[in-house]
Amino acid sequence: AQSVAQPEDQVNVAEGNPLTVKCTYSVSGNPYLFWYVQYPNRGLQFLLKYITGDNLVKGSYGFEAEFNKSQTSFHLKKPSALVSDSALYFCAVRVNSGYALNFGKGTSLLVTP
């Protein structure tokens, strides 16, 4: 079964510092990977996706993610964190049939001033 794991429940970072939110995947075949962000009491907003091509994927709000096949990882990164980046971040993988997504448990990002 296609699955992703987010090993950290929470990530704390100071404003202006780089941030990384980790995600590893377990799939059969080619992985189709996504990152979403959820602000409090809001729906999920799409950040970026990896389907094929360049291992470095650039997305919304200055976020990027690096696909690493040898380490089966798809970590989310941002060079300089903002307080407004504080939210819940989900990594997801598309299932083999039916087009749905399997989500990780989520990582809460807290950026302090």
Place this chain on the structure above:
Amino acid sequence: DTAVSQTPKYLVTQMGNDKSIKCEQNLGHDTMYWYKQDSKKFLKIMFSYNNKELIINETVPNRFSPKSPDKAHLNLHINSLELGDSAVYFCASSQSLPLDTQYFGPGTRLTVL
């Protein structure tokens, strides 16, 4: 210009009641989904419809019945509500081919008393 909309946003009801949540998308997508987010923020696919046909039905009780009157709408009807049904329900849509991004609605917070 709301892409994926859900009504109602909040739903508070008594055990045993029947309720419906409506979802509409104006993105022209051919696939729609229902996800459930529990109190621990875990997100899990419930149903997936492609061109009004059910293609994913995860282990969801028969009390949950999705209905897709057309490609732009996917409603969720829940019979005999139980305490454990309390959650946030998200509707989403995407285009099946090419592998398109899923866009999520704002969610419906269901509270069963």
